[in-house]
Amino acid sequence: MVESIRLKAERPANLGDVRRLGSGVQAWCNACRHWAQVPCDNLPDDTIVIHLSRRLRCSRCGSKNIEVRPDYSNLTPKLPGERKKAKP
Numbered sequence: 420m421v422e423s424i425r426l427k428a429e430r431p432a433n434l435g436d437v438r439r440l441g442s443g444v445q446a447w448c449n450a451c452r453h454w455a456q457v458p459c460d461n462l463p464d465d466t467i468v469i470h471l472s473r474r475l476r477c478s479r480c481g482s483k484n485i486e487v488r489p490d491y492s493n494l495t496p497k498l499p500g501e502r503k504k505a506k507p
């Protein structure tokens with residue numbers, strides 16, 4: 420099946436991907452909804468972003484039920500086919 424082969428070839432984002440985009444990493448606590456930026460300056464580029472959650476504990480409630488995701492909020496979404504900013 421072509422679809423499953425394509426899915427297998429994909430890999431989760433690592434810190435190198437995040438750094439190339441000039442983005443950071445956010446951690447969310449599933450227990451109390453506290454969130455914070457994760458300081459990962461000292462970690463290698465091949466660190467898988469979602470694996471960081473195993474090392475984290477919520478600084479507010481102490482839970483280890485943490486979700487980690489790349490913070491792409493610095494990137495501007497573009498519509499398909501959009502190349503230039505529309506002039507007013």
Ligand SMILES: [Zn+2]
Nearest residue numbers: 448451477480
């Ligand atoms: Zn918490």
